[in-house]
Amino acid sequence: MADMTRLWYLIGLLLIVSGLVHLGVFVVDGGPWDGPVSWRKPFTFGVSFGLSVLSLTWVAQFVRLRGRDVLLGVFAVASVVEVALITVQAWRGVPSHFNMSTDVDSLIARTLAAGGFALIAVAVFMTVSAFRRDPTVPTISASPQAGLGASPSMRLAVQAGFGTFLAAMAFGGIMIARGVVEVITGSQQFAYTVAGSLKPAHAILMHGVLLLPALAWLLSRTQPSEQTRLRVVRLAIWTYITISAIVSGLALFGITIVSPSTASVLCAGAISGLAIGALTLGTLLPRTQRHAADQSPGPIATCAPSPPQGCARVPAVVEPGQPLEDVVRRLMPADQYGDQHGHQVERQHRQARAPGPLGGMPALVQDELVVERVAPGQHDVPDGEGPGDGEAIAVAEREDEAVGPVLPRGTA
Numbered sequence: 001m002a003d004m005t006r007l008w009y010l011i012g013l014l015l016i017v018s019g020l021v022h023l024g025v026f027v028v029d030g031g032p033w034d035g036p037v038s039w040r041k042p043f044t045f046g047v048s049f050g051l052s053v054l055s056l057t058w059v060a061q062f063v064r065l066r067g068r069d070v071l072l073g074v075f076a077v078a079s080v081v082e083v084a085l086i087t088v089q090a091w092r093g094v095p096s097h098f099n100m101s102t103d104v105d106s107l108i109a110r111t112l113a114a115g116g117f118a119l120i121a122v123a124v125f126m127t128v129s130a131f132r133r134d135p136t137v138p139t140i141s142a143s144p145q146a147g148l149g150a151s152p153s154m155r156l157a158v159q160a161g162f163g164t165f166l167a168a169m170a171f172g173g174i175m176i177a178r179g180v181v182e183v184i185t186g187s188q189q190f191a192y193t194v195a196g197s198l199k200p201a202h203a204i205l206m207h208g209v210l211l212l213p214a215l216a217w218l219l220s221r222t223q224p225s226e227q228t229r230l231r232v233v234r235l236a237i238w239t240y241i242t243i244s245a246i247v248s249g250l251a252l253f254g255i256t257i258v259s260p261s262t263a264s265v266l267c268a269g270a271i272s273g274l275a276i277g278a279l280t281l282g283t284l285l286p287r288t289q290r291h292a293a294d295q296s297p298g299p300i301a302t303c304a305p306s307p308p309q310g311c312a313r314v315p316a317v318v319e320p321g322q323p324l325e326d327v328v329r330r331l332m333p334a335d336q337y338g339d340q341h342g343h344q345v346e347r348q349h350r351q352a353r354a355p356g357p358l359g360g361m362p363a364l365v366q367d368e369l370v371v372e373r374v375a376p377g378q379h380d381v382p383d384g385e386g387p388g389d390g391e392a393i394a395v396a397e398r399e400d401e402a403v404g405p406v407l408p409r410g411t412a
Contacts, residue, residue, distance in 0.1 A: 012053035019046025036095035042087040049079040055210035098191045123169040127162040153229040157216035164208035171202040201248035203264035211275040218282040
């Protein structure tokens with residue numbers, strides 16, 4: 001799986017490099033910026049699809065996905081095919097989309113349309129998976145040891161990001177459908193105008209799947225309070241949705257200050273730039289600033305300093321993040337409990353299942369206490385039949401009973 005992940009990252013980077021190379025070609029060769037035949041197309045499609053492959057590969061780790069490598073592979077291959085065919089048509093000097101002039105052009109146009117719907121199918125499946133309930137994600141703040149995947153703020157950001165990404169794919173599907181209808185009716189040139197008018201709406205929603213999780217990831221490294229992270233993520237989501245709705249509404253009504261091609265580049269550049277800035281800032285932050293409040297030294301809970309004679313406590317000094325099964329077993333003389341025969345009592349504190357949350361920290365819960373009596377030269381001694389003693393020293397305490405003293409004999 002790790003090898004496949006590196007492959008998807010490599011494909012994404014190569015697509016971005018391809019786009020930047022063609023930006024250089026545009027600077028050197030010139031030509032129109034707008035229109036169906038322009039060096040702008042291999043540049044914008046290369047960078048945008050490359051970022052999308054990188055984004056989905058990274059964000060997919062926060063989603064419970066079946067066939068993760070298959071889905072990412074389909075998306076990556078479809079992206080490569082889209083960018084490659086668009087690039088070929090740009091070098092040929094002919095339109096890539098909605099071009100039915102020759103058999104070759106028609107085949108390329110149909111392949112591009114099919115690839116677009118394959119991308120939409122993957123986006124739908126991953127979005128549904130992101131909203132599927134994950135029992136491993138708590139509804140309150142997770143400990144820093146739980147990882148980003150267990151953070152409610154990250155989960156919310158991923159869900160919103162996939163929602164906006166699916167909306168971008170929907171706009172892309174509408175653009176393809178409207179263009180195909182115009183081509184079928186004999187208006188190929190008008191197809192570019194009709195489909196191109198929705199470019200800003202498609203572009204501004206395309207990279208929210210990177211922006212919102214990147215913000216949540218940055219907050220996880222700078223803000224120790226999960227509640228604060230949730231509030232900031234919610235504010236960012238609604239701000240992003242509001243701006244996207246305004247841009248999309250203007251695009252639907254054909255209102256634009258600049259050309260749709262320029263507007264789409266500005267929208268996509270702004271959103272992806274903010275996302276890359278958040279990732280860069282989070283990477284450059286020193287590790288000492290991460291989860292500062294969660295790394296305060298000291299025990300979570302301690303026992304009473306001196307239990308009364310005839311009583312005993314299981315040690316409850318647990319360092320932050322220490323699993324309960326790591327609590328050390330201790331052998332204590334039974335005479336501390338009032339026994340007069342020198343028996344040994346072994347108290348074993350072990351964890352049979354993961355502790356539940358208690359006020360944002362792992363609950364200190366005893367799943368089982370085992371009490372044994374061993375007399376010198378004897379084997380197991382049944383309860384109530386000890387030498388010179390008709391009583392049991394102690395009994396096993398009930399499961400899930402809170403940590404506390406064991407009462408002396410005869411007081412129960």
